[in-house]
Amino acid sequence: MLADYNAAVNRRQFFRKSGTGLGVAALSSLMARTGLSADAMSGMIPHVAPKAKRAIYISLIGAPSQIDLFDYKPELKKRFREDLKTYLAKQGERLTGMTSGQGAFPLAPSIFKFAQHGQAGTWISELLPWHAKMVDDICIIKSMNTDAINHEPANQLVYTGSMQGGKASIGSWLSYGLGSMNKDLPDFVVLHARHSSPHSNVQAISSRLWGSGFLPGKHAGVALRSAGDPVLFLKDAPGISRETRRQMLDGISAMNEKSYAALGDPEIQTRIQQYEMAFRMQSSVPELADITGEPEHIHELYGAESKERGTFANSALMARRLLERGVRYVQIFHRGWDQHGDLPRDLASQAKDVDQGCYGLIQDLKQRGMLEDTLVIWGGEFGRTVYCQGGLSETNYGRDHHPRAFSIWMAGGGVKGGQTYGETDDMSYNIVKNPVHIRDLHATILHQLGLDHERMTFKFQGLDQRLTGVLPAKIVRDILV
Secondary structure, eight states: HHHHHHHOOOOOHHHHHHHHHHHHHHHHHHHHHHTTTTTTTTOOOOSSSSSEEEEEEEEEEEEHHHHHOOOOOGGGGGGGTTTTTHHHHHHHHOOOOTTOOOSSOOOOOOOOOOOTTTTTEEEEEEHHHHHHHHHEEEEEEEEEEOOOHHHHHHHHHHHHSSSSSSSSHHHHHHHHEEEEEEEETTEEEEEEOOOOOOOOHHHHHHGGGOOOOTSOGSSSOOEEEHHHHHHTOOOTTTTHHHHHHHHHHHHHHHHHHHHHHHHHHHHHHHHHHHHHHHHHHHHHHHHOOOOSSSSHHHHHOOOOOGGGGGGGHHHHHHHHHHHHTOEEEEEEEEEEOOOOHHHHHHHHHHHHHHHHHHHHHHHHHHHTTGGGGEEEEEOSSEEEEESSOOOOSSSSSOOOEEEEEEEEEESSBBBBBEEEEEEEEEEEEEEEEEEEHHHHHHHHHHHHTTOOTTTTEEEEETTOTTOOOSSSSOGGGGGGG
């Protein structure tokens, strides 16, 4: 029955087979004449001269408070407890269900001290002392804004370009557009760093944020585990030798090739490639995960926790090791940044968790000559409100979600360090200068890696899908070298 099914060719399969048979032959002939490799012809030709070869996105799930970390508003201390109910009504912004029923919206100034650092005198919170040391290496964007006010759609927008499910993630687009620099490791790797605060409100995340969506499955992010073997089934089963394993894969591959020749389903090729990648990772991943060879001064750079699997510092060190071995894109997820209450306690813990690890990563890349062609992005899905959610005291408060204005930073990969970009009003509520939408961030990331966000498309359901969608998006050229 299977043979009969494979032998049957309908009209759609005929055209599909023609495209993967004669078309491939013509393409091979073209490559031979132009001297381009098969990889170069699979979408891996930059549209513009790239400044970066690789990227790391440090994703702070839950949304860090810009007012308490980067967006210094000293005049707010004079307005402690001022009810912003009338002010908010004039802004015309919808509120979340968590605060919409509050009778009052008391203004909550940050209780943390700020100081100026670096050549430009950039204001940094006391919660980030290691960031203060590297402020000349990073560009702080204070004018980010987004369309979503709740975590799930906001995270999907940040990491896939759309609040709707089923879209391809940033890392998948980069894998699709630029391809691999190491055939023994995935193009796109995801690391999950645990948070230290036992009180943190931890937002759930899912593989949608690193999935390939409509792109071929081989471009999805591969998540490395923070405990046990980094990848399940890393070791061969007892009694199975590498030679036997190789023979098994060769047999499976031969059967899959026959199915592909009959049906032309590109996901069959994805399956073949995944089997082969898994086989190669059995050798490459153990070496990658073994950090015993890292010198002590590197651990001192990242912090003592860099020796402990699953910590943020260890994830940052692993990210450098992955990039060093040719991984194109690394995403570090660190949850617990959703401070609706007890913000001073929990934000301090979260900031301490990532502060030195970020410093160590930037300095490590810098001393290896990798920062100039590695783009680093740090940030959450939206910001936090200037008003307090729930009770307010002089030492304790919480903040609700705020999509209109928040802060992120970028470094390396052709981004000018030692600068801030964009401004908010006196209450860190509205942007008054140089707004940057999430779509603009995406366009800039793609541009720095050599891809034009308007030309980087994939045909799906009759549409030319793009990371930046159909609404306007601009490259933030003022922050670039």
